[in-house]
Amino acid sequence: MSSAALNLTSQVLDLAQALPLDGGQQLDGVQVAYETVGRLNPDKSNAILVFHALTMDQHIVSPHPKTGKPGWWAKSVGPGNVIDTDRFFVICANVLGGCMGSTGPASLASDGQPYAMRFPVITIRDMVRAQVALLDALGIDQLHAVVGGSMGGMQALSFAANWPQRTRAVLVIASTARHSAQNIAFHEVGRQAIMADPKWSGGDYYGGKGPDNGLAVARMAAHITYLSEEGMHEKFGRKLQDRSAKTFGFDADFQVESYLRHQGLSFTDRFDANSYLYITRAMDYFDLAEEHGGRLAAAFAGCTARFCLVSFDTDWLYPTPESRTIAHALNAAGAPVSFVELSAPFGHDSFLLDVPALDRVIAGFLGQ
Structure with a gap:
């Protein structure tokens, strides 16, 4: 329309x-x-x-x-x-x-x-x-x-x-x-992931490459809290991602791993890491x-x-x-x-x- x-x-x-x-x-x-x-x-x-x-x-x-x-x-x-x-x-x-x-x-x-x-x-x-x-x-x-x-x-x-x-x-x-304390804890994990990314540069990353890796991890951790165990089991279970056997490495063997990585990476295309810090802090203070x-x-x-x-x-x-x-x-x-x-x-x-x-x-x- x-x-x-x-x-x-x-x-x-x-x-x-x-x-x-x-x-x-x-x-x-x-x-x-x-x-x-x-x-x-x-x-x-x-x-x-x-x-x-x-x-x-x-x-x-x-x-x-x-x-x-x-x-x-x-x-x-x-x-x-x-x-x-x-x-x-x-x-x-x-x-x-x-x-x-x-x-x-x-x-x-x-x-x-x-x-x-x-x-x-x-x-x-x-x-x-x-x-x-x-x-x-x-x-x-x-x-x-x-x-x-x-x-x-x-x-x-x-x-x-x-x-x-x-x-x-x-x-x-x-x-x-x-x-709650649990809500604050999840947000703090996300904030620390952003601030631990070397490209965060104390927040002064504008005009260059930002802390995409840290922001992606923050999004992954938060996204888990948005889902239910029942829903994750129904959608992913322990199914492997595009393979018939485990790789015995640290690639995204499981579908749920691939899903979270996609959620994290796609989030960095549309959101600012510093905004994530400030907005989550506002929520924690509420x-x-x-x-x-x-x-x-x-x-x-x-x-x-x-x-x-x-x-x-x-x-x-x-x-x-x-x-x-x-x-x-x-x-x-x-x-x-x-x-x-x-x-x-x-x-x-x-x-x-x-x-x-x-x-x-x-x-x-x-x-x-």
Whole structure:
């Protein structure tokens, strides 16, 4: 379908004012790259802001400019789709710290050189703060809904907690209110892999060859957490890759090894290693209860929106008890909330794949 038929636009907004950050600094000259799909109605009441996950970007529907692959949620967003753009105006922005047009480590600082590791450490709330500025620029005071899976779900929760009057509904899929020690540990393995790559050069690799080997290993380690044991066994088992016998060496003998190597190498074509460091650190710092006096229910004290929480039975990255904890906090705060655990064999990545039950939940909740 053509961009015109989708009413699709891709733009970059220059924020008029400096962006204050949780770390105590402020960032000047911030740009927010975003994509919109559908038409905003006259009273601007039909807008849905979709927050993307760690390795995604604003290209929710349009083909990715570097890989040519379809938009990461094109199966769900569009005319007549689960998020129906004949009815809704969908906005998706590349997060602050990203590498697809929004200001991040690869962006030029005031001296004309890339920020690299001079870029300030950011938080999930900082990412959302930049997107609230985007809504202000678009003249949208209140959204029909915010929607997010994984890191996108963290942003949706942060939006609801810190800007409670700006949305009427909040849909959080396969996410959490804080990063666990295990989550932090996996991210630290990835960061150390990047920083151990000699080509990382302390983050000053722009204009030359970057730490592709380290970034590929980081992606491989993270990707394992996105899958389920059941799904990996069903897809790969112990099958060999293009051979009838083991090589008794360290080539990719097994299909699962070849798959992970492909995932790692292809990731380096579209993602910046420094962005990976900054975004994973933001996720690790995320603790919504800590931001609100140590009590999660207090984060939602001013919320009037409807909430829907979705988890998957095979997701061990953000398992169902994480969502149940959020549901209990919302109940304690008196916020209207529905919660469902769905069965899917795909693990954490289920929200990106073909799960008809999820489609029904999204369509039913947003259609209310």
